[in-house]
Amino acid sequence: MNPTNENTAPSYTLNCRMAQEAAAIERLCQVVRIRGFRVARMAVETVGDSFDINLTLEGSRPVAMLQSQLEKLHTVAEVAVKQPAEALARHSA
Amino acid sequence: MNGAQHILDAFHRHNIGTVFGYPGGCIMPLYDALVDDVGVEHVLCRHEQACALAADGYARASGKLGVCIATSGPGATNLITGVANAHRDSIPMLVITGQVASGMIGTDAFQETDVLGMTLGIVKHSYLVDDAEELPAIMEEAMTLAQSGRPGPVWIDIPKDILLTEVATPAPGPSRAESTGTPDLSEALAMLREAKRPLLYSGGGVSLANAEDSFRAFANASALPGVVTLKGIGNAGKHNPNDLGMLGMHGSRAANRAVEECDLLFIVGARLDDRATGKLDGFAPNARTIHIDTDAAEINKLRATNVALRGDLDDILAAFTREMEAQPLAIDEWRAQCQTWRTTGGFQAADNEEPLAPITGPAFIRQLSRITPDNAIIACDVGQHQMWVAQHYHFDHPRHHLTSGGLGTMGYGLPAAIGAQFANRESTVINVTGDGSFMMNAQELATIRRYNLPLKLIIMDNQCLGMVRQQQELFYNNRESQIDLDDNPDFVAMARAFDIPSLHIERTDQIRRGIETILAYDGPMLLHVAISREENVWPIVKPGASNKEMIDEPKRTTTAKKEQVA
Numbered sequence: 001m002n003p004t005n006e007n008t009a010p011s012y013t014l015n016c017r018m019a020q021e022a023a024a025i026e027r028l029c030q031v032v033r034i035r036g037f038r039v040a041r042m043a044v045e046t047v048g049d050s051f052d053i054n055l056t057l058e059g060s061r062p063v064a065m066l067q068s069q070l071e072k073l074h075t076v077a078e079v080a081v082k083q084p085a086e087a088l089a090r091h092s093a
Numbered sequence: 094m095n096g097a098q099h100i101l102d103a104f105h106r107h108n109i110g111t112v113f114g115y116p117g118g119c120i121m122p123l124y125d126a127l128v129d130d131v132g133v134e135h136v137l138c139r140h141e142q143a144c145a146l147a148a149d150g151y152a153r154a155s156g157k158l159g160v161c162i163a164t165s166g167p168g169a170t171n172l173i174t175g176v177a178n179a180h181r182d183s184i185p186m187l188v189i190t191g192q193v194a195s196g197m198i199g200t201d202a203f204q205e206t207d208v209l210g211m212t213l214g215i216v217k218h219s220y221l222v223d224d225a226e227e228l229p230a231i232m233e234e235a236m237t238l239a240q241s242g243r244p245g246p247v248w249i250d251i252p253k254d255i256l257l258t259e260v261a262t263p264a265p266g267p268s269r270a271e272s273t274g275t276p277d278l279s280e281a282l283a284m285l286r287e288a289k290r291p292l293l294y295s296g297g298g299v300s301l302a303n304a305e306d307s308f309r310a311f312a313n314a315s316a317l318p319g320v321v322t323l324k325g326i327g328n329a330g331k332h333n334p335n336d337l338g339m340l341g342m343h344g345s346r347a348a349n350r351a352v353e354e355c356d357l358l359f360i361v362g363a364r365l366d367d368r369a370t371g372k373l374d375g376f377a378p379n380a381r382t383i384h385i386d387t388d389a390a391e392i393n394k395l396r397a398t399n400v401a402l403r404g405d406l407d408d409i410l411a412a413f414t415r416e417m418e419a420q421p422l423a424i425d426e427w428r429a430q431c432q433t434w435r436t437t438g439g440f441q442a443a444d445n446e447e448p449l450a451p452i453t454g455p456a457f458i459r460q461l462s463r464i465t466p467d468n469a470i471i472a473c474d475v476g477q478h479q480m481w482v483a484q485h486y487h488f489d490h491p492r493h494h495l496t497s498g499g500l501g502t503m504g505y506g507l508p509a510a511i512g513a514q515f516a517n518r519e520s521t522v523i524n525v526t527g528d529g530s531f532m533m534n535a536q537e538l539a540t541i542r543r544y545n546l547p548l549k550l551i552i553m554d555n556q557c558l559g560m561v562r563q564q565q566e567l568f569y570n571n572r573e574s575q576i577d578l579d580d581n582p583d584f585v586a587m588a589r590a591f592d593i594p595s596l597h598i599e600r601t602d603q604i605r606r607g608i609e610t611i612l613a614y615d616g617p618m619l620l621h622v623a624i625s626r627e628e629n630v631w632p633i634v635k636p637g638a639s640n641k642e643m644i645d646e647p648k649r650t651t652t653a654k655k656e657q658v659a
Contacts, residue, residue, distance in 0.1 A: 022221040023209050030213045068390040074218040074238060 009058045011040060013082040014067070016053045019075040024051060028076075031069050036061040050077065096228050096256040097126040100189065102264060103232035104133050109160055109187075111136060111151060111515050113144040117164025118204055120191030122256035136515060136544065139536040141168050143508035145175020145188070146534070150509030152184050153495050154470055155516035156303055158240055159186045165193055166204030169250070170211070174502060176246045177215040181499025182324065183301050185244035187236055188216075194254040195223065208250045217245030225258035233265045243388040244301055275408045281383045281400045282416055288357035290427045292380070293317040294340070296369075297324025297498065298362020300491040302387060302406040308361065309333075311410045314417035317359065317424075318431035320348040322369045324498040325362070327488035331467070335428065337435055341369040342634045343480040346438030349640040351431050352377050360384045362406055365395045366499070375639030385409055440484040448602035452624050454478060454553055458485040460604045461525075461551070465612065469521040470495065470513045474506035474530030477559040480630040482525055504533025507550070511537060514546045521549070521612065528554040528581050538591040541617045549611045550593075550619040552584055555626045563629045567644070568636075588619040595619035 018024055025044065032039060037059035045052045059066070063081050070079045094102060100123060104112070113136045116124040127135055138144045141163040148159030159179070163172050169190040179186045193202040209221045218238055220231050231249060239247040285291055293315070299308045305328070312319060312329045320340040321328055329336040340348040352358070358380045363369070370376040373395060384391075384398040385406060392401040402409055440455075458481045465471075471486060472495040473479040479496060488494045495513060497505040510524035531552050541548050558576040565573050588595040595618065598607040611618040631646035 022223065023213060023219075026210060027213050034214060062393075065390070065394055068394075072388070072390050 009060045010083070011056060011058045012063045014055045014057055015080045016055065016070060016076060017050050017078045018053065018073065019077070020046065020049055020051055021075055024075060025053070027073060028053065028070065031073065032057060032066065035066045035069055037066055095122065095126070095259050096225050096251065097122040099229050099260050099264070100232060101126055101130050101133060103229070103236065104160070106264065107158065107236050109158060110134060112160040112162055113138055113147040113151070113512065114162030115141050115144055115164070115168060117168045117191065119165040119193055119253045120162060120168070122253060123162065123189070123191065136511070136540070138508065138511070139539050140534065141171035142175050142504070143534050143537050143540070145172045145186070146178065146502070146505050146508035147512035148186055149175060149179045149184050150472055150495055150512030151516045152186060153509070154492055154513035156492065157516070158236060159184065159512065160189070161186065162189045164191045164204065165208070166206050169206060169208045173212065173215065176212065176248065178497055178500045178502045178505060179246045180215045180217070182297065182497070183244050184246065185240040186246035187239055188246055188248040190248070190250050191256065192221070192250045192252045195252040198252065208248070212248055215246070216248045219248040219250070221250045222252065222255050225255045225260050226262045228255060228260055229262050229264040233267070274404060275412055276402045276404050278402065278409070278412055278416070281402060284357060284381060284383060284400060285359065286422065289424065290355045291317055291357040291359055291422070291424065292351055292355035293319035293359050293361065294352070294363055295319065295325045295328045295361040296322040296363025297491070298386060298406060299325060299328045302362060304362070304406040304410055305491060307407045307410040307414065311414045311417065314414045315422055316428065317422070318351055318428060320344070320351060322363050322366065322498070323483055323496060325491065326483055326494050327491035331487040331489040335431065337431060338440055339483050341371065341640065342636070343484065343630055343632065344640070345440050345484070346632060346643065346645070347431070347434040349643055350434050350438060353641050355380050358382045361410070362386060364391045371634050371640035372638055375641060448600065450601045452599060452601055452604060452622055454481040454624055454628055455485050456601065457553065457604055457622060457624070458482055461608055462486040464605065464608045465523065466521055469493065469523060470517060472506045472510035472513055472522065472524045474526040475501045475503045476527045476530055477555070477563065477628070477630050478525055478527045478553040503530040506530060507534045507537045510548055511540055511546060514548055523549040523551060525551045525553065527559060528552055528556060528578055528584070529558045531584070535587070538588065538593060542591050542593060546617055547615065548617045550588070550617070551622060552619065553622050553624050554581065554584065555624050555628065556581060557626050559628070560630070566629070567633065584619065584621045593617045593619055595621060597621045597623070599623035
């Protein structure tokens with residue numbers, strides 16, 4: 001499956017908190033990719049035993065689907081999605 | 094205890110009595126510990142892929158955790174297809190691999206592969222153990238995780254030095270899966286009672302949740318007309334008069350018609366797979382949906398549902414059953430309509446009454462279904478025979494039908510049957526396979542012989558890759574490409590080389606005797622069934638098309654039939 005066209009796909013900001021473990025970031029990115037999203041920006045910070053990960057994603061599939069898939073990961077504690085205002089405006093247009 | 098002994102200790106605590114594996118360099122400490130352990134039966138398959146598929150078959154047939162073991166590098170990579178198969182079908186599995194010693198990881202050491210990295214997409218979770226003291230907790234967590242919620246394979250990659258390290262940390266107490274509770278049913282109940290043409294649509298999630306009894310109670314109490322997915326076959330039992338059979342690409346016309354006409358789909362443990370739904374836009378176009386599943390990610394994944402009920406299927410179905418018993422549904426007209434469709438559009442294959450006629454796949458499977466005991470377990474491979482089994486064999490329980498649904502793994506059937514036989518030592522276990530699939534794991538004949546398993550093997554041999562040939566015929570202008578297997582080995586002689594007696598049949602009048610002979614034989618036996626190369630699976634929906642565009646078998650002329658016989 002090809003990631004979606006970056007010029008037309010809506011973008012989202014996704015915050016994820018997950019346990020530090022081997023391959024944690026790879027695991028997260030693998031799910032993001034296979035579920036049809038492209039990572040435009042990524043910031044990772046270590047907080048105690050966890051990673052706080054901030055992602056800017058682009059993709060035309062429903063972001064709620066990605067959220068529910070990420071929440072299934074055993075080491076993911078929390079996923080929050082914010083849809084930027086410009087994307088919301090584009091959707092409602 | 095060292096790390097290896099801790100693994101065996103965890104097996105004992107979780108009543109794991111049978112594991113499937115293949116030794117090698119980095120996993121040798123575990124095999125050394127096995128020498129002193131009499132409580133775990135290790136089944137040595139002849140290829141790691143077969144170890145994983147046997148563990149899958151063991152788990153499906155028993156409802157228990159399947160366990161497979163391999164060494165690093167090629168041992169681990171050979172497991173991958175079997176683990177992916179389990180992942181796609183949500184089978185509870187524990188995978189243990191040895192890894193090169195901790196200090197050697199990342200040095201391109203002999204038989205080193207990045208197992209954790211290459212398996213991320215085919216596991217429910219995975220671990221690379223970097224501290225021996227964490228191993229007991231990881232074992233406990235992994236075994237619980239594999240079996241809880243939506244089950245799946247959990248992989249533990251363990252460096253050799255960790256297996257040899259003395260571990261001071263005791264094993265933790267058993268962990269419990271979180272209960273999700275029973276959701277509020279009122280909205281779903283109102284929708285169900287309001288519907289004029291409600292249809293029950295169930296899948297493999299029913300048996301994965303061990304909810305077979307409560308599903309059957311609900312199906313009986315509601316008397317809802319029902320369709321099943323490939324993995325849901327057997328959910329309603331073989332005698333349920335409202336069961337319309339499998340839907341989808343090779344589903345019955347009755348099932349697909351009912352889906353098209355229903356005004357409510359009551360979905361239980363099914364994920365709206367594309368092979369079941371066909372083109373999604375045309376699937377159940379007039380229906381609202383109630384979707385019951387343990388996995389929140391499946392709800393609204395492909396189609397927005399009107400009411401989502403996430404939780405334990407057993408509890409939810411029991412609650413619905415009480416409601417149905419208190420106030421039955423008033424849908425007699427719809428039931429009668431579905432009965433009519435069942436009669437006219439169910440899976441039908443006339444038994445060929447010409448004794449000297451060639452054997453057809455559907456006729457053979459119908460005979461097999463009549464002759465085998467109700468508790469027989471059928472492990473299929475992938476291809477035309479798999480669909481003929483799904484269409485024409487009457488299963489009384491979903492755990493009696495082992496099939497690779499999501500991944501479609503050719504070579505699944507034989508090792509899965511081995512696993513099922515270890516799980517059900519007294520049951521009749523039959524691997525129904527094709528000549529293409531059989532050759533993908535034929536080495537496991539040696540495993541059958543080694544353990545003297547009374548497995549029955551049936552090869553439906555059309556000397557080609559029949560399902561590919563069929564689609565090339567129908568959808569690629571009959572341009573056959575790389576499907577010819579007319580240089581197959583002599584399967585009868587091949588089985589005999591493994592000291593497995595075998596029998597060849599090719600005419601209709603030989604079917605019954607052939608089946609009865611292998612069933613009566615006290616030990617493993619192979620039945621080689623020659624079938625026509627030109628036989629197709631009907632009906633069929635073109636990949637990507639809507640189910641209402643299904644294609645029926647063209648009418649054959651008498652002349653054509655006679656030509657076939659000749």
